[in-house]
Amino acid sequence: MTKLNDLSSPLAFLKTRKSGSVKALGLPGPNPGEISEILDIAVRVPDHGKLTPWRFVLFEGAARADIGQVFAERWKALHPEHGEDSLAFQRGLFLRAPVVIVVISTAGPHVKIPEWEQLMSSAAVCYNIVLAATAMGFDAQWQSDWVAYDPVALAAIGVKESERVAGIICIGTATAPLEDRPRPDPQAFLTRWVKA
Numbered sequence: 001m002t003k004l005n006d007l008s009s010p011l012a013f014l015k016t017r018k019s020g021s022v023k024a025l026g027l028p029g030p031n032p033g034e035i036s037e038i039l040d041i042a043v044r045v046p047d048h049g050k051l052t053p054w055r056f057v058l059f060e061g062a063a064r065a066d067i068g069q070v071f072a073e074r075w076k077a078l079h080p081e082h083g084e085d086s087l088a089f090q091r092g093l094f095l096r097a098p099v100v101i102v103v104i105s106t107a108g109p110h111v112k113i114p115e116w117e118q119l120m121s122s123a124a125v126c127y128n129i130v131l132a133a134t135a136m137g138f139d140a141q142w143q144s145d146w147v148a149y150d151p152v153a154l155a156a157i158g159v160k161e162s163e164r165v166a167g168i169i170c171i172g173t174a175t176a177p178l179e180d181r182p183r184p185d186p187q188a189f190l191t192r193w194v195k196a
């Protein structure tokens with residue numbers, strides 16, 4: 001069986017990297033120094049035009065429960081038929097990991113750099129956070145969920161109308177063994193271009 005998140009070499013790591021799951025993510029999470037290191041790595045991404053078209057909102061400690069109150073209230077307004085279990089789940093949405101980093105794309109129209117390229121840079125930021133946290137021995141999952149698309153939840157997080165959530169990155173330590181999933185065969189997606 002392949003050892004997952006094998007940190008013995010950069011290549012071994014990339015070949016065995018596996019996300020954690022918020023369904024089983026507990027303590028410890030990264031401390032302030034480690035979060036700072038993760039963010040230093042996060043911004044080391046390709047960024048056409050050096051526009052830095054992204055920013056972060058960090059949730060840790062009590063902030064995770066505080067935002068959960070807003071999520072639950074909004075959920076109740078959207079789904080009045082749902083019971084207390086469902087509301088409790090929304091209240092605990094950001095409590096599923098010790099540290100949650102929301103990556104916000106600030107991409108917009110630009111004279112030279114297409115917005116699409118700016119958006120892709122924020123995806124690279126999200127993945128770098130997952131890589132950095134995992135390489136440091138934590139587990140991480142790139143999430144989105146309804147709060148990444150709901151205007152009331154977005155406003156509560158602090159996302160402006162001109163911005164978009166690229167990812168909600170949950171970081172902690174897996175409380176259950178990671179299980180890999182079958183990986184696609186890249187050859188099945190490969191076409192060799194030949195001159196017509």
Ligand SMILES: Cc1cc2nc3c(=O)[nH]c(=O)nc-3n(C[C@H](O)[C@H](O)[C@H](O)COP(=O)(O)O)c2cc1C
Pocket residue numbers: 017018019020021141142143144145166167
């Ligand atoms: C933009 C984006 C949003 C995602 N949102 C969710 C989500 O809301 N819930 C979820 O379970 N997985 C979500 N995923 C998938 C997980 O991040 C990840 O792909 C999955 O845990 C498999 O792990 P792997 O990285 O080991 O393949 C999302 C992935 C991406 C790229």
